[in-house]
Amino acid sequence: MSEMSQNPSRADGPRTTDDPTVAAEQEQLLPQLVAHLREHRSKLREEWVGRIRDAHLLEAMTQQEMAAETTSVYDNYVEVLETGSVEALQHYARDLSERIIPRGVETHEVVGIVLLLRDVLARSLFEKYQRDFSLLNRILDAYEPAANRIANTVAVSFVDERERVIRQQQDAIRELSTPVLPVRERLLILPIIGVLDSERARQLTEQLLAGIRTHRAKVVVIDITGAPDVDTTVANHLVQTVDASRLMGASVIITGLSPTIAQTLVDLGVDLSKIHTMGDLQGGLEEAERQLGYHVTRKDGATTT
């Protein structure tokens, strides 16, 4: 192994295709390399599957699935090495991700198996070209960048697909967590729980205005006790929501305003006297009922109108 560190080209790192003579040579080496990988396809694929099992990856898959997918990945891998085109691979990787994510396959497994394949193929190249060290190096110069790009492409496609799924789930959760509750005739409560971001604020407005229409609400109580903090954009949005609700004939009471959020609104130039705000939900509800003309009877028999 000491020879390796003394090899001049190795010490500088792999030669890149910036050098025209290198590029020309790699053009001849790649087909050689691909031919080798195709020739030994069955053997190498099986070796790879063995390694996957040893590493306890893809345990969510049946044997048949494993056989089918590893064959596809292997063939795609070799094809990318041959053509240099990642498009087909991207397509396959996305397709694969769509299939396996619902089955619970994790990112580390996908990255793991691609790297294992890379290792298996590399070793096979070591074995084949061990007698000609300088040729081996040149073969690796051709192989490594391509292999790394493949690993990268598959991993990124997988992660992108996962993120897309997560976003979908988040949307569903958001919808659930901004329910508009018809509490009494003409009175809606909108409790906001959790972080209020721009997207959620947009959904909130849409759901609220639709709710005002559906339930013919005259008063809406928006309780933001459960929202930890609200940035300027979102505060702005809240104010717009209040104004839009008014244009639909409903008055809005905001409850649960923390001092921080109140300050944000004031800094925004919002005239807090224009918006009804109450300390807590209870107070907000009482005010709402007052506006709707309900008589509120207290336990001691006293009434307020």
Next chain:
Amino acid sequence: MADEVRVVIADDADLVTARAEARAMAERLGFPRPDPTLIATAISEIARNIVVHSGGGEIVLKPLEDANRYGLMVIATDAGPGIRDVEAALRDDYSGRGGLGLGLPGARRLMDEFAVVSQTGRGTTITMTMWCKEGQR
């Protein structure tokens, strides 16, 4: 491009057409609410300016596609007298009667991107775009 829609703006009946075409395209492209209304409103303002201040022009609606989002671009052109002071026109002078009443600052607030190019005596081109993130369609 086959998907482009061109609306000639000559009189105030054309404003109705422009609003309807904009809404139709926005909905076709899958913009979530309230975007189609925002786009139609912005176009109404710009188209009216053309009728009132320039004596005629046209509006082109262009669907756009980017890496991970879709968009609708509006290009409004006229060969009118041009806007002398674009910066002033873009300022908020809405106090009662409103500055020049051009509705430009309002339209700008409704859209994601907004640009005005104007030359006195040569006319005005207003380009505005609304984007829609892929995940929202």
Next chain:
Amino acid sequence: MSVAILREGDYLIAAILSDLTDTEVVELRGELIELVGRYRSRGLVIDVSALDVIDSFVARALRSIVLTVRLRGAHTVIAGIQPDVAIALVQFRLNLGPLRAALDLDAARALLDQLAGGEAEDGR
């Protein structure tokens, strides 16, 4: 016909039925002001539920109607602003100060009863 105008006792109900051209908006304004005067209406409802765009021109016209009609002793309520239109109006930052709004015709009549009934509760 783009607008239907009905008289209901002391109130005048104007329902806009389709998107109006600017000319039609100006005509409508003139007509409503005239009719309110003629019938000595105490309240005017303008139903805009058929409008899917209300831009600065229409908004200014509405505001002008509200102010002028007030001078003749009548209150005005705008009914049926669509949700998306409400958002657009707010985002546009059109100054709609004196405008009173209601969800629909029934709510508008109820609001007029309150206003014109002399109680003048601040429904904002």
